Amino acid sequence: MSTENATGVLLLSHVGFSFMEDLLGTVTARGLKGYVLSSLPEPQHQASRPAALADLADDVRVSTGHVLTARDVEDYLDRLQAAGAAVQCCLTVWEGYRHLMALANARLGVPDLDEKRVAELRDKLTLRNRLADAGLSRARACALTPQTLAERQREGGRYFVKPVSGIASFGTFPLTAGTTWTDVERIAAEARSDTVYSSAFAVQPGAGSPVDPGPHTHPAAEEDVGAGAGPAHGRAGGMEFLVEDYVPGREFSFEVIVVDAEPHVVAVHEKCQVTETAGTVLENACVSPPTSLSQEEIAAGIRWVTSVLDVLDLDWGCFHVEARHAASDWDLIEVNPRVGGSLISPSVAALTGGPGLLDLWLDSLLAAGRPADFGETLKNLSFTADGTAPGRNVTFFRVFFADPGTIRAVELNDDLPLQPVMSQILLEPGDVVHSSSREVFLGQVLWRMDRADRDAVLPRLLPASEHAIEIVYERERG
Known part of the structure; x- marks a missing residue:
């Protein structure tokens, strides 16, 4: 590892993944080095993932177990600092390591949630x-x-x-x-x-x-x-x-960055399709800003989220607050001390026309010495207290889940009323999907439109988008 211009960020990866490509791109775009600590990948990825990470990061260390520990984090920080690296902060999107991120940032003197509050949220x-x-x-x-x-x-x-x-x-x-x-x-x-x-x-x-x-x-x-x-x-x-x-109502999520006890709601996503099965809940499609809420109802939601964060004494961090709205009242599903999954971060970027949620979370950690300046930046990208959304963009994304079986073919459908700004297909022919009580992601697609066009475009896009990714499974042999 080179010690020249060694200012960088520690990234915690689980089994070699956890948005590492996105995070490393975000880090290197700021002229910083990416230092990756990963737990041992699953057997089928042990040969490929560490090598792939080494091509992207400035230093990679893989633990001997499938789960990172506090000792792993402490030892890697010792190694980096002994080599002359100036580690500015630690970041992970994997909630199972959120307490380790808190531990590392406390050691580095970076404002963040402490381990106790992370555990309380979980x-x-x-x-x-x-x-x-x-x-x-x-x-x-x-x-x-x-x-x-x-x-x-x-x-x-x-x-x-x-x-x-x-x-x-x-x-x-x-x-x-x-x-x-x-x-x-x-x-x-x-x-x-x-x-x-x-x-x-x-x-x-x-x-x-x-x-x-x-x-x-x-x-x-x-x-x-x-x-x-x-x-x-x-x-x-x-x-x-x-x-x-049971908490009734339509489901939403608030994407929040808190800096020095001041919360900023940078997006509100409406989950316009949610499927509850016997073993899990599949969150299929989201639109932001919400289409079913008035500006006053969004403002009430922002006030409610602010009260939740205040009661829980959450004064620094990134939060994905899941909630339901019914009969003019807001109620909680859960508070996640991290960015939302799937395309939440790119949706924020498409919504604001600027940085995504990962960028803002990293910048909030790097801005520890100038929270007021960064707070002003966030304010310009966030919903106002009266429920007004930033900018004129509307985003819509759909997440696709695989059924049990062997995949024969999978591809993006190009016959859609609006072309996507981003798409990902996460499985490929030959992959075998097993029955499970957790969702198995197939892919995800993101669209952006002007707010003036939303009422004309979205009603056509919603049903058409269900077939944005086409998949064929192998037939069972009888």
């Missing part, structure tokens, strides 16, 4: 009830056990099940009269056997007790699923679940 049971106590959520939650499962089914209301600490909608589903504890244990078994996702379901020490889609942007896993500190939440095979009151 404990969704405690978080839900904390916001209910503050009057910011109408829903409450309790540990899911065979007993509480039976009680909720007898009550006959609407309830939702999710891991206490999870990621990527794995194992999240509405409770039905047919749900059994065996179903829950099956999902937990899938989580334990999933190298990529397994440890993301363990609440990190320090709590009151991590889209990153597809094989080309793999997220991470952590060791000892279900082990460690935490309250006695419901456990199925070592994995903790909760059951909460």
